[in-house]
Amino acid sequence: MPAHDPPVSDDRAGTGGPAPVPPVRQPLSDSVYEDIKAMIMDHEIAPGARVGIEALSRRLDVSPTPVREALARLESDGLVVKRSLSGYRATELLTRQGVEELFEMRLLLEPRAAALAALHADESQLDAIEAIQEDMEAHPGPAGPYASYRDFAALDQRFHDAVAAAADRHLLLDAVERLHAHLHIFRLSSLPAEDDPTLAEHERVVRAILRRSPERAAEAMADHLTRSLERQLSRFEEK
Missing domain, CATH: 1.20.120.530 (GntR ligand-binding domain-like)
Known part of the structure; x- marks a missing residue:
């Protein structure tokens, strides 16, 4: 009888099953958005306080670009407001x-x-x-x-x-x-x-x-x- 190739195993990790699927990573811009949003929601960034792009980029250890993108999204959420010459500020709490x-x-x-x-x-x-x-x-x-x-x-x-x-x-x-x-x-x-x-x-x-x-x-x-x-x-x- 002709020889047959051995069946191909899905056990790439040696555990008897298919290889584990790597976790899906959250895009950096989304992660930065959620981090800054949490700071505002928890009042780590106080209502009415200035929101500095450079300070946040240093704190989060990211470049200013994802911080700017996050602040633009937060402005559309009504959590920050952009003012000419003074940059972004956290919006005041509702009265x-x-x-x-x-x-x-x-x-x-x-x-x-x-x-x-x-x-x-x-x-x-x-x-x-x-x-x-x-x-x-x-x-x-x-x-x-x-x-x-x-x-x-x-x-x-x-x-x-x-x-x-x-x-x-x-x-x-x-x-x-x-x-x-x-x-x-x-x-x-x-x-x-x-x-x-x-x-x-x-x-x-x-x-x-x-x-x-x-x-x-x-x-x-x-x-x-x-x-x-x-x-x-x-x-x-x-x-």
Whole structure:
């Protein structure tokens, strides 16, 4: 019988299985963006303070280029502002009036978005909204430094953006995204994780959208935002 070549093994590492896949590295610009963002969220860079490009590049041991790119992104997030002759500064924290005005806008926009999502969301959009809600349940709620609740905060923003996207109204989605509400609210100070009702309130919104009930979806979103506003204002009273 003719000789056969021995089978080719996938065991490149000598462990009996396929070679391990190397971890995906985060691009430098994204890493620098997240580092500076955390400094602002945790007030390591104080509200209103100057944000020096050279100082940050030395601190992060990177060239000024990714720092400039990060600051441009943070400006679009509303976390820094660029002023002529004085460079970048961290934006001031929202005042009580600022919080009220932010939620006034959200209450005008997001209940309507939820109602339209109940009418227009396709199956992939419904799946995405459900998946974000499930991911939020698996992540810790806000408490402690920004790094500990970053994923929760990002998912919270994604949830509201996904509902707005499912409304099938591009200007409405753009308005909701441009508020950057979650960054400004979480930056005031993180809320205690215990008994935080955010997930339960989101669940009511999800159920109403899945049931194709625009009235209930709008009501659930308005209730969530109203209760969230009450929680934010109570912190000003505590101070």
